[in-house]
Amino acid sequence: MASEPQEFDDRVRLSVYRHFVRRGLAPEVHDLGDELGASPAVIAASLERLAAAHVLVLDPASRRLWMAMPFSAVPTAFRVRTSGGEWWANCAWDALGISAMGALISLATAWALAQAWYSDRLESAWRRRTAAEAQAVFTELGLTDPFWRLAAPDSPLNRPTP
Numbered sequence: 001m002a003s004e005p006q007e008f009d010d011r012v013r014l015s016v017y018r019h020f021v022r023r024g025l026a027p028e029v030h031d032l033g034d035e036l037g038a039s040p041a042v043i044a045a046s047l048e049r050l051a052a053a054h055v056l057v058l059d060p061a062s063r064r065l066w067m068a069m070p071f072s073a074v075p076t077a078f079r080v081r082t083s084g085g086e087w088w089a090n091c092a093w094d095a096l097g098i099s100a101m102g103a104l105i106s107l108a109t110a111w112a113l114a115q116a117w118y119s120d121r122l123e124s125a126w127r128r129r130t131a132a133e134a135q136a137v138f139t140e141l142g143l144t145d146p147f148w149r150l151a152a153p154d155s156p157l158n159r160p161t162p
Contacts, residue, residue: 005049011036012046013055016068021101024085026065026073070094070101083145112141 015035019027027035032043047065051058057067065073070089072078078089080098089095096110116137120126129137131150138148 005046008036008038008042009046009049009053009055012043013050013068016056016065017071020068020071020087021085024087026068026071028064070097109141109143113137113143116141 012032015032016027019025019031019035029040029043029047032038032047033040036043038046044063047056047058047063050056056065056069058064059066067073067090070093072088072090072094074088076088076090078092078095080087080089080095082099087098089098099110135148135150138144138150
């Protein structure tokens with residue numbers, strides 16, 4: 001049987017992830033305390049145990065939540081945007097992880113998209129796709145969720161680039 005601290009830490013971990021999903025940002029100690037009915041000291045101790053177990057990462061200086069993989073509490077180059085929200089990821093792999101949490105795109109589909117999108121970049125005849133051409137790539141791969149919908153057909157985005 002799990003110990004009381006372990007059971008509480010599991011509740012804190014789940015609360016951290018749910019907060020990230022709902023709000024798109026990391027919870028503060030007081031957010032977790034309010035949700036779980038615990039004091040800031042009890043929450044901080046739990047976060048330290050979770051960090052020691054490599055479940056999440058705390059900022060070395062402030063001890064505030066920094067990462068709960070795949071989520072990042074600070075802006076990065078990897079932003080995931082869906083119809084359900086926006087989140088920062090720690091790396092490209094974590095961005096796929098956030099997408100997988102919402103069953104948005106499989107790794108196989110992401111790979112097929114990367115191949116379709118970048119395979120011709122080294123060709124001398126390469127040119128930027130119009131929005132209509134990009135939309136056709138998305139549709140061919142089954143990416144039809146509203147997130148993947150581009151500009152209307154009469155949009156300036158659909159004009160070829162010189």
